[in-house]
Amino acid sequence: MSDAAGPARRTISFAALLRDLREARSLTQQELATAAGVSVDAVSALERGRRTQPQPHTVRALAAALQLRDADRMALLSTLGRAGNEALEMPSRTLTPRRPSPPGVPVVGRDDEVAEIAAALGSTSGRLVMLTGPGGVGKTTIALVAADVMAAERPGPVYFADLTDVTEPDDALAAVALAAACAADTVTGLAEYLAGTSTLLVLDNLERVTACGPHLAELLTASPDTVILATSRVPLRVRREREVRIAPLGPSAAELLFGERLAAAGAPPVGTRDNSAVAQLCRRADGLPLAIELLAAAAARLGPRALLERIDGLAELPVAGPQDLPARQRTMAATIEWSCQLLGPAAQRLLPRLALVPGSFSLDTVDAIAAPDAADGVGALAELIEHSLVTRGDDTGTVTRYRMLEPVRRHAVETLEPVDREHVRRGVARWALRAGREHGVAIRGRGDMTAVEQVEADRHVLRLGFDHLVDTGQYDDAAELLWSVWLPLWMTGHTHEGLAWTNRLHEDDLSEQGRARWLVARAGSNRVAADLFTTAERAMRLAERIDDASLAAEAAIFASAAALRLEDFDGSRTLLARAEVLMKKRLDVERDVWAAVHVPIGHGDGALLRGDRAAAARHWRVAADTARKLGSEFSVPAILAECARAARGEGRLDDAAVMLAAAAELAPERDGHKPRAHLAGVAAAVAADLGDVASAQWWERAAGTEPAANSDELGERLGELVRRADALTGRD
Structure with a gap:
């Protein structure tokens, strides 16, 4: 290889020459x-020509490792042009250290995070603290505030390195050393330079070079007095790392930040009329400080209410972000796109598909909408979570749920290709129909309240599937899905939504079975007694004609409830008897618990309307006993709470209060927070209608308390609610 510098070799590339020199020395x-x-990846990238501009220190290290003679070394350097000349130069020894600067704007709502970071850095196990979170959440700002706090407590120097433009992990250590005014480009050299100093290294934007994690861990081993505070959209995944996830701001802090940024832009203070608009804009920003700043800048020009009215039609905000921010953070689109560039192919395909689903979703939804050729949708989701583009929900339900921050969703959905959009809608529709069937059977068959909660949680996803079925003319499937889920929608207070679904279908487009299901769902969602009776009676006759006893019994129960509202007590009893006959002669009661429980509930409702509260209570106890005897999880108290809501809507505040009191009495001690919170929410509304502000406020607090108030206290409060309602209606 002694002729490597000859004219014949001058046109050879750096990649080819490096490979020749390595192979000539029989090195792998x-x-x-x-x-x-x-790293091996760095050598591979250089030899394949994927990396054409290596750092000078990398070239020097390779030349030394190859033990090149002057001619070979010059030949290798000459392939790099001017970069080769830089590699020949010795690094300057008069470097200037880079210190972190305090944030340029006030920091709002981050005291707890700063305290947690300072405590972690001060612990023996917290020598590498990584702040992670979505783009625009304020990781850099929080790191700078925490560094300022630590600088006052630690005797050693603090250095700041911005690694945004570093793309190769092997170059990261040199960039860190440069920030500390150190000419070393190895772990050993930097550790020797930092020896004896209690140094804090603040490393910003590590997401493109997370493979440097082992080097940082090695540096901490070699330099025991050094600690590192870093920021990244993804963790390093090394054992020394302690990850602190930075969450978006809560509502109060978000609105405070919005107001401060408005004032900084010279806008007048937010008036009372603008408070609601500001709160809604902060919800659209999902608590991301960068999104709030950008919205506030636009609102300072247009006004909060005007911006809110137009925001859905804006592809991008009409006012650019602050010029002192990096270009990648001057719009939310640029910030999100920066994160997307770091994703693998599967995660890049899944992100816009998930964006089509509003609200939260489960792993089942991910499976339904993943690309047809996606081998591992769950793996792609995990990558999106790691990059903070998807977050986990609060996990209060039985199924883990995930959600996308609203600014991320709005951007990602715009990148969804039409063919992918159609595939997502088809997949969601298939999943919705399957899930609806399963939930419907579980709820009607055994009163599974977990299935009720699942329908409520997936309501928006189910609606997306229902819309696709209607839009593509699959009307009978849409009617089946509607009938499967209208009951849990009713039980969770979403009657208006159930009625809106029924309005999307027309009976002339349906088969007889589809029409019967549609009529039952429409009857169950209807609040107008006369319309309810007519619809339910039609559904009952049609169900009997097609020999569907379950539908017929359900329709008879609704017709009975409508007859009660029309004060036809005899007709109501006759219809309930008809439902009971169908139930006993035609149905397997143990697999049709809904009908078995609702017949005595209907008798109790009739007794209440006739003024016989004692008889009503007896019937409701029969309903609860029936559910227990059948081994059902059906929550009679939850049904009574919803009946109380309906009674309140009809102005029957005294009956509503009685139903709530009975619901509380029948609720078992093990009843979860959610059913009791629902009961308390209805009680708060009744108390407000009665003009009892203090009681309404107590019930509102009870609805938000976990665990819920105890049974004795609930009973006393509900007894007082009944007395107040009776006083208002003249019953006492």
């Missing part, structure tokens, strides 16, 4: 990487 890429102190 692994052996060369080890000798040079770089």
